[in-house]
Amino acid sequence: MKKIFALTLVLLVGISLLGLAEGKIGIVLDVGGRGDLSFNDMGFNGADRAATDFGLEVTEVQSASAADYLPNFRNLARTGDYDLILGIGFLLGDALGTVAAEYPEQKFAIIDVDWIVGPNIMNYVFRENEMSALIGALAGMAAADSGFAATGIVLGIPIPVLYHFEAGFRFGQDWGLTRYTELTGNAAEVAMLYTYTGTFDDIALGKAASEAMLAQGAVGIYNVAGPLGTGDHEAVVEFHDNAGTVYGPPFYFGVDANQDWFGQGFHALASGMKRVDQAVYAAVEAVVTDTFVAGVTSLGLAEGGVGISDRDLLIEFIEFGVGAGAVEDTQSARNYIIANWTANRASVAQWIWTAVAELEAGILDGSIVVPTANNDAEIEAVRGLYPLN
Numbered sequence: 421m422k423k424i425f426a427l428t429l430v431l432l433v434g435i436s437l438l439g440l441a442e443g444k445i446g447i448v449l450d451v452g453g454r455g456d457l458s459f460n461d462m463g464f465n466g467a468d469r470a471a472t473d474f475g476l477e478v479t480e481v482q483s484a485s486a487a488d489y490l491p492n493f494r495n496l497a498r499t500g501d502y503d504l505i506l507g508i509g510f511l512l513g514d515a516l517g518t519v520a521a522e523y524p525e526q527k528f529a530i531i532d533v534d535w536i537v538g539p540n541i542m543n544y545v546f547r548e549n550e551m552s553a554l555i556g557a558l559a560g561m562a563a564a565d566s567g568f569a570a571t572g573i574v575l576g577i578p579i580p581v582l583y584h585f586e587a588g589f590r591f592g593q594d595w596g597l598t599r600y601t602e603l604t605g606n607a608a609e610v611a612m613l614y615t616y617t618g619t620f621d622d623i624a625l626g627k628a629a630s631e632a633m634l635a636q637g638a639v640g641i642y643n644v645a646g647p648l649g650t651g652d653h654e655a656v657v658e659f660h661d662n663a664g665t666v667y668g669p670p671f672y673f674g675v676d677a678n679q680d681w682f683g684q685g686f687h688a689l690a691s692g693m694k695r696v697d698q699a700v701y702a703a704v705e706a707v708v709t710d711t712f713v714a715g716v717t718s719l720g721l722a723e724g725g726v727g728i729s730d731r732d733l734l735i736e737f738i739e740f741g742v743g744a745g746a747v748e749d750t751q752s753a754r755n756y757i758i759a760n761w762t763a764n765r766a767s768v769a770q771w772i773w774t775a776v777a778e779l780e781a782g783i784l785d786g787s788i789v790v791p792t793a794n795n796d797a798e799i800e801a802v803r804g805l806y807p808l809n
Contacts, residue, residue, distance in 0.1 A: 466700030547720030549588030556592025569637030627651030685760030
């Protein structure tokens with residue numbers, strides 16, 4: 421009897437998946453698009469996996485400017501062909517909200533937006549402040565221990581999502597410097613250099629901002645501007661080339677995806693990971709399994725929605741580099757990156773990594789609460805609490 425039931429279940433699942441072969445998912449992109457090796461590519465990774473697993477067709481609509489957001493959503497929604505329409509990014513919120521109200525029978529999901537809600541919208545947001553606190557603590561302690569004067573963080577457009585990153589980094593650096601003094605008995609005075617570039621696509625501007633911070637003694641650059649990370653990393657690489665150094669500071673700190681593989685594993689110490697891919701996959705899966713429920717889902721360390729990179733994640737995300745043509749599709753190339761990354765990580769004292777793990781454990785058990793900021797007034801308040809200058 422059990423065998424008959426199991427066979428029936430398999431057949432039903434098979435029929436269900438076959439029926440979904442006609443399913444369609446629409447994705448509207450902001451001006452970033454594919455190829456950023458960060459936020460957008462994480463979203464596509466989730467959508468591509470879901471399409472493969474559930475037999476779906478994915479339609480991508482690229483926006484050339486903000487003026488395209490509204491018509492792009494409308495053009496998808498008016499067809500009535502899509503099981504789900506996704507907006508990947510904060511900047512798309514208003515447009516998606518308008519079209520969701522116009523097409524109440526159409527299911528929508530959006531990443532990084534919690535202020536546009538409705539009975540047909542699934543919202544996924546992240547507690548970026550939590551993983552940024554880990555990067556801030558790591559950067560602050562590494563700077564204090566190696567005699568660097570500052571940390572550096574290059575951000576994109578000044579919007580609430582990026583305020584989460586800044587607030588967490590400030591708190592983390594302050595926590596790290598306090599812990600450094602407790603553990604070593606030495607005073608720790610490390611400034612925080614930061615700039616909002618006002619862009620997510622001007623790589624040269626990101627590089628210039630990073631160069632200015634490195635010239636002021638930054639131990640590393642934390643990329644909070646997606647594609648600008650390419651320029652940030654270039655600045656770090658050139659600094660090392662000019663100094664004739666291979667491992668150790670200054671470092672590059674990646675964002676959203678695990679970017680530790682950048683530059684064949686040289687100079688990228690850690691990444692603050694934001695699992696946009698998992699959120700996108702979950703939204704598609706909810707539609708496929710008929711478990712779609714409107715509302716806001718917040719993902720932090722406890723839910724595995726954010727975190728700090730490790731070796732296992734490096735191995736997984738090297739495939740981003742392979743797919744982008746930046747890494748040879750050979751095991752020797754993969755091993756080379758892992759070896760370089762391992763040597764670079766070893767340049768930071770083990771007690772610093774232990775302290776970062778301590779901070780992570782405190783956030784997870786609730787004994788440490790990382791501040792965040794959702795508007796100009798709140799980020800100014802956080803800056804007042806942790807000036808770091």
